[in-house]
Amino acid sequence: MTSDVSKTRFRSPTTLMIQGTTSDAGKSALVTALCRLFARQGYRIAPFKPQNMALNSAVAIDGGEIGRAQAVQAMAACIAPTTDMNPVLLKPNSDTGAQVIVHGQAVGNMNAKRYHYFKPELLTKVVEAHDRLVHQYDRVFVEGAGSAGEVNLREHDIANMGFAEAVDCPVILMADIDRGGVFAHLTGTVDVLSATEQKRIIGFIINRFRGDITLLEPGLKWLEERTGKPVLAVLPFLEEFHLEAEDGLSRGGNTGDSTRALQVVVPLVPRISNHTDLDPLRRHPEVAVRFCTSPNEAGEADLIILPGSKNTRADLAWLKSHGWEEHIARHLRYRGKVIGICGGFQMLGLAIDDPDGVEGTAGSSTGLGWLPLHTTLSSRKALARVKGAFIHDQTRCEGYEIHVGQSRATETIRRLIRCDDGHEDGMLSADNQIAGTYLHGIFDTPDALDSLLAWAGLRQREQYDYEKEREAQIDRISHALEQAWPSAINVFENIAQDTLLRRNR
Known part of the structure; x- marks a missing residue:
């Protein structure tokens, strides 16, 4: 289900961006898994999210505020989180407005329209933060926001393809099969992208699959023929998997029952x-x-x-x-x-x-x-x-x-x-x-x-170590990725090496 994806030259071959067809497709978890997988192999890895909208946040080592997901991804990469890893954070305080945080510090509250026209100014800051990470680390894994197919937000976009085009990096498109309609999600998203945006997609990852993979294979073959893009991996549905949520309680908040102490x-x-x-x-x-x-x-x-x-x-x-x-x-x-x-x-x-x-x-x-x-x-x-x-x-x-x-x-x-x-x-x-x-x-x-x-x-308490479980869950998703996509490191290395070879000719 894979093919040679190293034939396209990218200006930022050490950066890989994960975009989704929907919110909660699993982008945060996949970037977390990639950070741990590559870190285990000795790479110096940094996570990055250009723009995050979330009410779950953390304080970075340099004293600024970033999205909680990027702090967890930094843990997976075995490094301390910095504000460069999430240069723009939006914290909604109403249905139409949010506090805007740039490089860890609040710059004010803006409604959606005002923020839309502020984004071109932010793109420069986002690219600068990304470039600083590129110079410090071997690889940078980027998480997109929401859906890559939001055509109404394409102008001034800094969160998905707008960023990928600005730094010229490869993109993997991810979809959640547990929601249903996965093939429509993927083909529909590709169809609404521009030709240059489509070209930078190196393949698909399907998330949260349960059942017999052989029953899915005809659909995978159709998808590859329909789009000309390889399916890089099908990740399994992991029962009782837990990773700190980027924002909402979309997969349920209540735990336990009346028998708990x-x-x-x-x-x-x-x-x-x-x-x-x-x-x-x-x-x-x-x-x-x-x-x-x-x-x-x-x-x-x-x-x-x-x-x-x-x-x-x-x-x-x-x-x-x-x-x-x-x-x-x-x-x-x-x-x-x-x-x-x-x-x-x-x-x-x-x-x-x-x-x-x-x-x-x-x-x-x-x-x-x-x-x-x-x-x-x-x-x-x-x-x-x-x-x-x-x-x-x-x-x-x-x-x-x-x-x-x-x-x-x-x-x-x-x-x-x-x-x-x-x-x-x-x-x-x-x-x-x-x-x-x-x-x-x-x-x-x-x-x-x-x-x-x-x-x-x-x-009478059984001492529970949440930090130890968080590490175990990060390792769990990393191992699942490695099993589902054993060529992950080679594919990415081929992209980087091919680009560098072409530059040196």
């Missing part, structure tokens, strides 16, 4: 951000996690978690209008525990002021009132990687801050974390029932997770 409920606020904070709980064998839009769905719980939010005051209003304030008050009366993370922490306080309209309409909101803090939002965003220890039991913990605004205590309080740089983070209520922190990723390390689960009421 610790029951956790998370109000699914409309602008939830960094829900990957909760992945260690979702994967823990003794914890059940339920994301609920209504308290009527919640049932009894040991712990309620208020997650991060991209529009804290709007999500606070949503909580109140949907009956969560009364539900949480009842939960506390029955001695349940509550923890707020970032925006959720701010909601637990007395008030949130947004005098400059940083997250929406300027104004003030009354908080839930369970912690004595007053938050004022400002345009300056706090971005930091943090290490420290829980004050109540000295357990080491770490995470990262991504938030706007500062919170001040209105009375003497118990702090939750003493950070290594000397400052203290979060709060713990006098009755030990309510906690809050600005740190994302607080559940990731085994000891910190164990400490917080003990605080929440899980008495």
Whole structure:
């Protein structure tokens, strides 16, 4: 099912771009697998995504904010993430607008139309970031965004073929067969591309296939004859495969059942951000996690978690209008525990002021009132990687801050974390029932997770190492790719060598 794909000359032969026919086709996972596969062979590898729209983000080693998927891909490549790996990040704060982050720093909020005309300026910055990576690493694997076939977004495109054309790199087109209609997805996408864009596609990868491959082979042959492009690999559907989501909870957020020892409920606020904070709980064998839009769905719980939010005051209003304030008050009366993370922490306080309209309409909101803090939002965003220890039991913990605004205590309080740089983070209520922190990723390390689960009421615990499982899952998808596409390294090397040979003639 493969053919010689090294006959086309590319200006950027050390860069390979993965584009999809749809969102959630598996682009993030494939780039992650490629990073680990090549890194195991001794290559210096870097991931790259020109433009990412996601509310799950991370703090890079150089202090800026990037998409969470690129941070995980950097882990797969065994390197530290930098802002060059995701030079443009869009964080939606409404149905028509988003905060625009360039090289890790917010440059303002823009509606879709304004951003569309800003993209030509961004293309230069995107190409510069890519070129810096090319000079530092042997190979750069690029993840496209959404679908390559969005003809309405072709003008000024920096996320898919617009970028590939700008740097002149080869492209693999990927489709998810589990959705159905895979051949229509692939042929339809190819058909709406321009002739030059079609030419740079070196082949297809079909993702999430289950069943007998021989039943698929007639379709693969038809596809190759119809398009003149080889099918490079058919990746299997991996049961229970987990990789931190780039954005939504599209493949299900709830885990476990009522038999699990610790029951956790998370109000699914409309602008939830960094829900990957909760992945260690979702994967823990003794914890059940339920994301609920209504308290009527919640049932009894040991712990309620208020997650991060991209529009804290709007999500606070949503909580109140949907009956969560009364539900949480009842939960506390029955001695349940509550923890707020970032925006959720701010909601637990007395008030949130947004005098400059940083997250929406300027104004003030009354908080839930369970912690004595007053938050004022400002345009300056706090971005930091943090290490420290829980004050109540000295357990080491770490995470990262991504938030706007500062919170001040209105009375003497118990702090939750003493950070290594000397400052203290979060709060713990006098009755030990309510906690809050600005740190994302607080559940990731085994000891910190164990400490917080003990605080929440899980008495006999099986220690769970989420970071170890994440590494195992990265290796798993990498091995699956290697088995499905054993010639991956050779194919890519042939492209690079052929281009270099032609240059030297």
